[in-house]
Amino acid sequence: MTQMPINMDHHWLPFTNNRLFHKEPQMFARAEGVRYWTPEGREILDGSSGLFTCAAGHGRKEIAEAVYKQLQVLDYSPHFQRAAPISFELAEALSGILPEGLDRIFFGSSGSEAVDSAIKICLAYHKAKGEPQRTRFVSRAWAYHGVNLGGTSLAGMVNNRRDFSGVTCDVVHMRHTWNEDQRFTRGQPQDGAWIAEDLEEICKTYGGETIAAVFVEPIAGSIGTIVPPVGYLQKLREIADKYGILLVFDEVITGFGRTGSAFAAQEFGVTPDVMTMAKAITNGAIPMSAVAVKTEIQKAVIDSITADRPELMHGYTYSAHPVACAAALATLGIYKTEGLFERAASLSSTFLDGVFSLRNLPHVHDLRGHGMMSGIQLTPGETPGAKGSLVQRKLFDEGLHVKATGDALIFAPALTTSEEDLSMMIDVLQKVLGKAEL
Numbered sequence: 141m142t143q144m145p146i147n148m149d150h151h152w153l154p155f156t157n158n159r160l161f162h163k164e165p166q167m168f169a170r171a172e173g174v175r176y177w178t179p180e181g182r183e184i185l186d187g188s189s190g191l192f193t194c195a196a197g198h199g200r201k202e203i204a205e206a207v208y209k210q211l212q213v214l215d216y217s218p219h220f221q222r223a224a225p226i227s228f229e230l231a232e233a234l235s236g237i238l239p240e241g242l243d244r245i246f247f248g249s250s251g252s253e254a255v256d257s258a259i260k261i262c263l264a265y266h267k268a269k270g271e272p273q274r275t276r277f278v279s280r281a282w283a284y285h286g287v288n289l290g291g292t293s294l295a296g297m298v299n300n301r302r303d304f305s306g307v308t309c310d311v312v313h314m315r316h317t318w319n320e321d322q323r324f325t326r327g328q329p330q331d332g333a334w335i336a337e338d339l340e341e342i343c344k345t346y347g348g349e350t351i352a353a354v355f356v357e358p359i360a361g362s363i364g365t366i367v368p369p370v371g372y373l374q375k376l377r378e379i380a381d382k383y384g385i386l387l388v389f390d391e392v393i394t395g396f397g398r399t400g401s402a403f404a405a406q407e408f409g410v411t412p413d414v415m416t417m418a419k420a421i422t423n424g425a426i427p428m429s430a431v432a433v434k435t436e437i438q439k440a441v442i443d444s445i446t447a448d449r450p451e452l453m454h455g456y457t458y459s460a461h462p463v464a465c466a467a468a469l470a471t472l473g474i475y476k477t478e479g480l481f482e483r484a485a486s487l488s489s490t491f492l493d494g495v496f497s498l499r500n501l502p503h504v505h506d507l508r509g510h511g512m513m514s515g516i517q518l519t520p521g522e523t524p525g526a527k528g529s530l531v532q533r534k535l536f537d538e539g540l541h542v543k544a545t546g547d548a549l550i551f552a553p554a555l556t557t558s559e560e561d562l563s564m565m566i567d568v569l570q571k572v573l574g575k576a577e578l
């Protein structure tokens with residue numbers, strides 16, 4: 141590979157300090173397995189599965205072939221009383237791995253679209269059931285639910301919400317479940333189910349009958365992997381049921397084997413009413429997302445149909461895009477044939493051994509993890525987030541891609557990662573986090 145002169149003036153990069161990027165560009169030109177290569181040909185191990193997208197590793201030929209084939213057969217199919225057969229095939233395949241009862245599926249192209257679609261579906265459901273006053277939502281401090289307006293309203297990461305007030309919807313936030321006293325807990329903390337009582341308090345304060353839904357990431361991902369305390373999700377389920385509130389799990393990161401089960405809902409034994417998913421649904425190869433809802437939710441909304449309009453005035457040009465459906469079906473095929481959800485469950489202990497080997501390094505403040513997902517919280521520096529960015533950069537220089545969020549790293553390699561590659565990734569983390577001076 142040779143370095144090409146690139147004009148970087150025109151692309152406004154998302155979630156990036158564009159000026160800094162222009163000074164110190166970090167680019168990926170090629171990927172295969174659990175490796176990226178820079179345009180200069182330098183090899184970088186992928187410790188974050190892209191952005192938790194590429195669970196089956198990069199460059200999967202099965203997906204490339206399915207996409208190429210589909211493009212030649214049916215490149216696009218419209219909505220408005222039209223659909224493509226492949227979309228039904230995918231919805232059926234997904235319902236086969238989703239928790240029982242979650243078997244009606246609406247498609248979009250991104251996690252943010254899935255979240256905003258879920259918000260509208262919850263509103264439509266309550267309206268159909270004769271409770272149009274349920275327009276308020278509950279989410280959690282430190283939550284990330286995408287960046288469309290609904291997801292921005294739900295955001296508990298305040299930086300993602302602060303500059304966009306005036307256009308957001310009514311959301312009340314519960315506490316997050318992280319606790320300083322439980323640092324270095326491997327798997328689920330034993331104590332903390334009581335934090336779910338925040339939902340009860342909110343219902344009492346605002347009136348449970350005004351609340352449409354409560355959104356949570358079963359494992360809070362984008363803040364740096366916060367695993368729910370034992371019994372916490374169960375308690376949320378109980379309180380939501382008591383007040384007739386829909387429980388929504390945002391499984392955009394936790395879906396498709398990341399926790400060791402197909403979805404975190406199954407891993408933790410709690411079934412939500414609505415679930416959002418994206419990223420690994422196509423192994424990151426083609427944009428796609430989905431919202432799965434319980435049968436009765438779709439039925440209630442469908443039964444509310446009037447003669448003059450469809451029951452849900454919502455959908456995207458690229459909902460259930462046939463090429464994305466083909467990519468997703470090929471991806472599900474890989475997960476099944478290679479037993480990757482089971483592999484994640486069995487590799488987890490070696491993975492977490494590696495993560496927890498970082499415990500006594502000078503820059504490590506906390507370690508958390510479950511399945512093939514972990515958070516490495518760095519000791520705080522003077523400016524919040526500065527250390528996280530610096531470490532992300534140093535890891536890149538040493539040949540490891542790991543996403544930093546504030547002062548935490550989200551280390552979550554592909555479910556296909558070999559033990560040898562895993563140990564190479566841990567070596568790089570040890571090297572960088574072990575230096576007294578960063």
Ligand code: PMP
Nearest residue numbers: 250251252284285286390392393
């Ligand atoms: N929800 C969660 C839990 C996420 O982690 C993300 C993305 N990191 C999103 C929603 C938004 O997904 P997208 O970036 O595809 O819009």
